[in-house]
Amino acid sequence: MKKYKPYFTRVDLVENQVERERIQEQEAKRKRKQRIQEQNRQNHLRYQEQLRSEMAARYFHSVMSTGGESFSNKFSVAFDGSNDFVDLGNIKPTGAMSISYWFKGKSTTGNVTTLGTMGSSGQRGYVLGVSNTNLWAFQIASSATAVKSLVHTLTIDDTKWYHIAGVYNPSTYMRIFIDGSQVAEVTSGVPSSQYVGNSNSTKIGNRGDGSTFGRFIGNMDEVAFFDSALTNDNISTIYTGGPNDISDLSPLSWYRMGDGDTFPTLTDNGSGGNNGTMTNMVSADIEEDVPS
Numbered sequence: 001m002k003k004y005k006p007y008f009t010r011v012d013l014v015e016n017q018v019e020r021e022r023i024q025e026q027e028a029k030r031k032r033k034q035r036i037q038e039q040n041r042q043n044h045l046r047y048q049e050q051l052r053s054e055m056a057a058r059y060f061h062s063v064m065s066t067g068g069e070s071f072s073n074k075f076s077v078a079f080d081g082s083n084d085f086v087d088l089g090n091i092k093p094t095g096a097m098s099i100s101y102w103f104k105g106k107s108t109t110g111n112v113t114t115l116g117t118m119g120s121s122g123q124r125g126y127v128l129g130v131s132n133t134n135l136w137a138f139q140i141a142s143s144a145t146a147v148k149s150l151v152h153t154l155t156i157d158d159t160k161w162y163h164i165a166g167v168y169n170p171s172t173y174m175r176i177f178i179d180g181s182q183v184a185e186v187t188s189g190v191p192s193s194q195y196v197g198n199s200n201s202t203k204i205g206n207r208g209d210g211s212t213f214g215r216f217i218g219n220m221d222e223v224a225f226f227d228s229a230l231t232n233d234n235i236s237t238i239y240t241g242g243p244n245d246i247s248d249l250s251p252l253s254w255y256r257m258g259d260g261d262t263f264p265t266l267t268d269n270g271s272g273g274n275n276g277t278m279t280n281m282v283s284a285d286i287e288e289d290v291p292s
Contacts (some may be wrong), residue, residue: 023087073243075206075258077266077278078287081108084280085206086266091127091225091253091274092117097140098226099128100165100238100246102291103246105218106130106156112137113221114216115206118147119202125198125208128166129216130156135181138166138176142191144198150174152184153228158218161291163239168194175255180239182232202253204276219289222246224254225270242291258286 077086099115107114107130114129116139124141131137133246136152156162165177171192176184200208204223205216210244222243230249238246246254251270261267263283278285 034227052215062089071245071258073259074288074292075261075286076102076219076221076287076290077106077257077281078219078285079205079216081215082280083215084285085210085215086204086255086276087279088204088253088255088276089274091202091272092194093225093227093252094194094196096169096227096229097126097194098165098228098230099222100163100166100226100230100235102161102163102221102243103130103216103218104161104289105158105216106132107214109214110135111207111214112139114220115202115204117198117202123278124195125200126168126194127207128164129214130164131214134180136164136176138168138174140168140174140191140196141198142193143195143220146195148174148186148189148191150176150178150184150186154178154183163291165230165235165237165238166229167229172229173267177232177235177239180236182235194204202274219287221257221290222255223257224251226250227252227271261286
């Protein structure tokens with residue numbers, strides 16, 4: 001008997017083509033879904049690996065900077081207001097900057113020069129400090145001769161520890177914080193960048209140019225520099241509960257002021273690598289006197 005091939009009408013052919021296209025589209029969707037799932041899985045694995053690396057780095061930094069698994073603060077550095085200071089080398093961010101430290105005492109004169117690179121006209125820089133007239137000041141230089149100043153007046157008790165912070169956000173604001181709270185702000189005339197052309201090194205306890213004006217007399221602890229504008233919450237966190245581990249805020253330079261240090265070197269526990277040198281000082285200037 002003669003066999004005949006199945007007869008397909010035009011409708012049949014169209015329906016078959018539609019079915020093939022539907023199956024192909026389903027297969028393409030399935031493959032796309034698999035690719036997306038695999039990409040998400042790989043992204044998750046990379047995130048987990050990055051998180052583990054960051055946690056390990058923070059743990060290592062905490063152990064190395066504090067000498068143990070838990071943070072402890074036993075020492076501060078004492079300044080006699082005569083000719084001693086800590087030379088930090090070149091800490092001169094051109095953009096945003098925050099400075100944070102604990103202190104007990106004040107300047108020997110009306111000049112505010114507790115910490116910074118400030119010099120006389122032609123050698124301007126930045127400074128954050130207190131005078132002996134209860135003036136708290138934060139200054140940022142925009143040129144060799146021009147300085148933007150922010151000041152606040154508050155009576156200082158020489159026997160009390162204070163926390164002070166200054167935050168500079170280019171062209172936006174400058175702020176002063178005392179004991180975790182913002183007490184002063186300026187938003188007009190804020191420099192768009194910092195002048196860093198002076199030859200002064202960054203100093204603690206003296207002007208950047210080594211002048212005799214306003215040398216600091218008292219104790220300082222947990223000095224930190226950041227090349228970013230810390231938020232109000234950041235400053236509050238640093239202050240709350242007394243000195244604490246600030247490594248998660250990524251300080252540019254961070255000096256424990258005696259803890260984990262070997263005289264005359266103050267180790268930079270930040271990313272800057274600017275170890276400080278205690279100058280015209282003795283090992284006994286590292287004292288067991290800290291904020292509580």
